Amino acid sequence: MKIKYILLSTLAISITAGCKKSFLDQSPEATIVGTNFFKTETDIKQAVNGAYSSLIGMGLTSYWLFGEMRSDNTTYQYNGTDRGLEQREFVDEFLSSATAPPIQQFWQESYTAIAHCNDVLNHVGNITMTDAAKNQYTGEVKVLRAFHYFNLVRQFGGVPLRITATQSPSDARSKGRASEAEVYKQIIDDLTDASTKLPAKYTGNNIGRVTQGTALTLLGKVYLTQKNYAEALTALRKVTTLGYAMLGDYKNVFDPSNKNNSESIFEIQYLGSQNGLSSNFLYQFAPWTSGSTVTGDPGTNLGSGNGYNIPTQDMINAYEPGDVRKDASLSLNFTDPTSHKIVPYVIKFNHGFVDRGKTNDDFPILRYPDVLLMIAESLNEQGFAAGGEAFNLLNQVRSRAHLPAKTAGNADPALSVNTQAEFRDAIFQERRVEFAFENHRWYDLLRTGKAVDIMNAHGGRQIAEFSTIPAGSYKVTANKLLLPIPQREVTLDGLTQNPQ
Numbered sequence: 326m327k328i329k330y331i332l333l334s335t336l337a338i339s340i341t342a343g344c345k346k347s348f349l350d351q352s353p354e355a356t357i358v359g360t361n362f363f364k365t366e367t368d369i370k371q372a373v374n375g376a377y378s379s380l381i382g383m384g385l386t387s388y389w390l391f392g393e394m395r396s397d398n399t400t401y402q403y404n405g406t407d408r409g410l411e412q413r414e415f416v417d418e419f420l421s422s423a424t425a426p427p428i429q430q431f432w433q434e435s436y437t438a439i440a441h442c443n444d445v446l447n448h449v450g451n452i453t454m455t456d457a458a459k460n461q462y463t464g465e466v467k468v469l470r471a472f473h474y475f476n477l478v479r480q481f482g483g484v485p486l487r488i489t490a491t492q493s494p495s496d497a498r499s500k501g502r503a504s505e506a507e508v509y510k511q512i513i514d515d516l517t518d519a520s521t522k523l524p525a526k527y528t529g530n531n532i533g534r535v536t537q538g539t540a541l542t543l544l545g546k547v548y549l550t551q552k553n554y555a556e557a558l559t560a561l562r563k564v565t566t567l568g569y570a571m572l573g574d575y576k577n578v579f580d581p582s583n584k585n586n587s588e589s590i591f592e593i594q595y596l597g598s599q600n601g602l603s604s605n606f607l608y609q610f611a612p613w614t615s616g617s618t619v620t621g622d623p624g625t626n627l628g629s630g631n632g633y634n635i636p637t638q639d640m641i642n643a644y645e646p647g648d649v650r651k652d653a654s655l656s657l658n659f660t661d662p663t664s665h666k667i668v669p670y671v672i673k674f675n676h677g678f679v680d681r682g683k684t685n686d687d688f689p690i691l692r693y694p695d696v697l698l699m700i701a702e703s704l705n706e707q708g709f710a711a712g713g714e715a716f717n718l719l720n721q722v723r724s725r726a727h728l729p730a731k732t733a734g735n736a737d738p739a740l741s742v743n744t745q746a747e748f749r750d751a752i753f754q755e756r757r758v759e760f761a762f763e764n765h766r767w768y769d770l771l772r773t774g775k776a777v778d779i780m781n782a783h784g785g786r787q788i789a790e791f792s793t794i795p796a797g798s799y800k801v802t803a804n805k806l807l808l809p810i811p812q813r814e815v816t817l818d819g820l821t822q823n824p825q
Contacts (some may be wrong), residue, residue, distance in 0.1 A: 363448040366458060372445045373462045376469050377534075377594075379438030384593040384688045385605060387431040389634055390416055391480060391808070392764030397783035398640045399762065402612050402632030402668055403793040409629040418798035419780070423809035423822065431480070432811045435473045439487055442466035442473075447490040464522035468535040468543065471515040472690075475547060478508040479768055482807045482823060486511055499818055502810075509551060516544040520560075525567045532585050538567045539591040542691045545699055550772045554703040561700045564590070569693040575725055576653040578692070579673050581685040590691035597678070597685030606674035607684045610634045614661050619670060624681045634762065636669040638790070639783055643757050645739075649727050654761045671762045689763055694722050698759070702752045709745035716742075719751060722759055749773075777801050 362368055393399050394417050401414050415421045421428055445466045449459055470488075477484045485499035486508060503511075520540040527534055541560045548557035570587045572578050578588060585592065595604035611619040613632035620627075636655045644651040656672040674686040701718040704710070711733035720730040731751055735741035742748050756769055770776035784799020807823045814820050 363444075363452060366452055366454040369445060369449055369452050369454070369462055372441065372448075373465055376438065376441040376445060376466050379434060379441060379473075380469075380593045381595070381602065383431075383434050383438070384595075385609075387427070387434060388476075388688070388764050389762070390427060391431060392767050393762055394634055395419075396766035396770055397637060397779055398757070398766045399634045399671075400637050400787065402614070402635050403791065404613050404629055404632060405793070407629035413633060418794060419784075419801055419805050420795060420798060421808065423812035423815065425809075428808055429811040429813060431808075432477075432814065435477050436487065438473050439470055440491065442470040443488065443490040446470075446488075460522035461524070464519040464540065465535050467515040467519040468523070468540050471512045471519070471540075471547075472543060474508055474512050474515075475543065478505055478512070479550070479771060480808050481810060483508060485818070485820070499820075501818075502820055509547065512547055513544065516540050516547065520544065520563075533592070533594045535591055536567075538564050538569060539691060541567075542590050542696055545696070545703075546691075549699055549703060550768075552706070552772075554706045558700060558703040558707075561696050561703065564693075564696045565700075569696070571693055571697075571721070571725055573725070575650050579653075579676075579686070579689070581676050581687065584687050588693035589689065590693060590696070592690055593688040595685060595687055597683045598680065600683075603679065603683035604674070604686045604688065605682060605684055606671070606686055606688070607676075607678060608682065610671040610674070612659055612661065612668040612670055614663065614668070615659050615670075619656075619659060619675070620678065622678050622681060632668075634671055636671060636762075637783070637787070639786065640757075640761060641669060643754070643761075645728055645758075647727055648758060650758055650761070673762050692760075692763075694759055695765075697722055698752055698756055702749070705745055705748045705752065709748060711743070715748065719748075719755060722755060726758070771806060776806055777803060 363372070389399075390413060394401070394413075400417055403414075412421070412425050412427050415425060416427055445462060449462050452459075474484070474486075483502045483504045485501065486503040487499060488511065519535075520537055523535065523537040523540055525537050527536060541564045545557045545561035545564070548554070548560060568587075569590065572583075572586055572588055577583050578586065581597075584594075596602040597604065607620055608622075608625065608627070608631055610633060611627060611631050612635070613627045613629070615627065615631075617623045617625075641651075641655065641657070652672075654671065654673045655669050656675075657667050657669050659668050659670060660666065661668050674684075674688070676684070676686055679685050697718045701715040704713070704715040704718075710716075716730075716732065723730065729737075729740055731740045731742045733741070733743050742751050753769065753773060753775070757766060760766070767776075770779060780801040781799060784801065787799065788794050804824045809825055810820050810822050815822050
């Protein structure tokens with residue numbers, strides 16, 4: 326999708342209402358997104374485009390902060406000279422409180438995005454357009470709404486369900502926190518309906534929008550999270566009929582010249598040449614002491630906004646010898662000039678800059694190997710079969726990484742998988758290295774029930790390695806697996822707080 330087509334709603338909503346009436350004749354601004362704006366199909370399309378725009382900002386910080394850096398995959402490079410973004414470090418260390426700005430930002434951005442979706446759904450039925458267009462717009466925003474709620478329910482547990490547009494200030498308060506089951510039901514309903522409305526593929530300027538494959542893949546992931554393996558398998562098998570295929574070279578998947586390729590099911594679209602539309606992962610993930618060595622950009626100074634999502638030693642050790650994904654994902658080529666220690670950094674989204682501070686890298690949300698590994702996992706959970714389809718799918722992913730197959734009874738103990746539990750571990754390991762730094766790890770830790778044990782062990786190693794980690798860090802309990810509800814929402818909306 327060409328990014329310029331999906332970031333128009335804010336501009337459109339702000340300028341449309343003022344052209345035909347005098348200032349005194351205009352309706353109150355509380356109704357500006359209602360009858361004052363939605364008149365034509367073009368208005369609906371602009372609002373749909375605006376619903377995509379929320380992904381841009383969240384992809385730049387919130388998604389990797391809470392999906393990757395909170396896990397054992399990445400950490401941060403301590404900056405003793407500038408403590409301005411210490412709250413990001415607290416996310417990594419399980420020290421965040423209900424007043425933490427990153428948590429409030431994640432919550433607020435998610436509900437702003439949901440509100441954009443609700444605006445479209447509230448008005449699309451009243452606008453004259455073809456059924457095909459109406460189905461497309463409805464399906465797109467239902468997938469986006471489901472995606473945001475899926476992130477929220479996994480991070481906070483039950484959250485307020487807002488499924489209609491706010492029409493006036495009196496609608497601002499929610500009905501309180503819905504149960505997790507109620508949130509998941511809404512997610513499944515949205516994705517199921519969207520999967521019947523969306524096309525399998527787009528062409529031209531529509532490439533990059535969510536499709537039937539996006540809806541079904543996300544639906545399969547939701548069912549897998551709920552351990553409903555039969556339904557997950559049903560949804561995911563449909564995705565395999567839609568024409569997706571893995572690229573031959575893992576590294577090429579992330580090259581900006583190869584955006585929206587054959588294995589991309591959904592990715593956040595960035596356009597490096599325009600303000601507000603570019604990505605900056607190259608800079609955020611560069612060690613802050615690296616100058617222009619990592620970025621190649623002599624005109625940009627590094628500081629407190631850099632040195633994040635730094636690969637941990639746990640992550641580095643996770644790669645098997647010969648796995649080509651390691652060199653395509655991280656680099657060990659920078660030595661800190663002060664400590665004289667190697668500081669690893671993510672290279673998966675490092676393809677140079679377009680202009681000062683701007684890069685053109687998209688960010689993958691769903692890729693086809695995810696479908697293959699989720700099918701393999703679902704099959705195994707329904708019954709282990711030595712040499713069966715699940716093994717074939719696992720080894721298809723491993724083959725591209727130039728790794729030998731894992732089989733039952735293999736003479737090499739490292740490649741021998743003989744039970745359901747061992748296959749479960751093999752999938753868990755494969756997901757870690759295949760999707761490293763793509764914001765899957767924390768959610769995989771949660772849904773497999775491994776988060777407490779793995780994160781406490783990881784925390785012990787971090788504390789032993791880094792003397793700058795605050796006291797009380799990495800005291801991970803079941804309560805700590807959910808983020809605290811932002812205190813502002815607890816106070817203003819009367820929401821019940823998560824125990825910490």
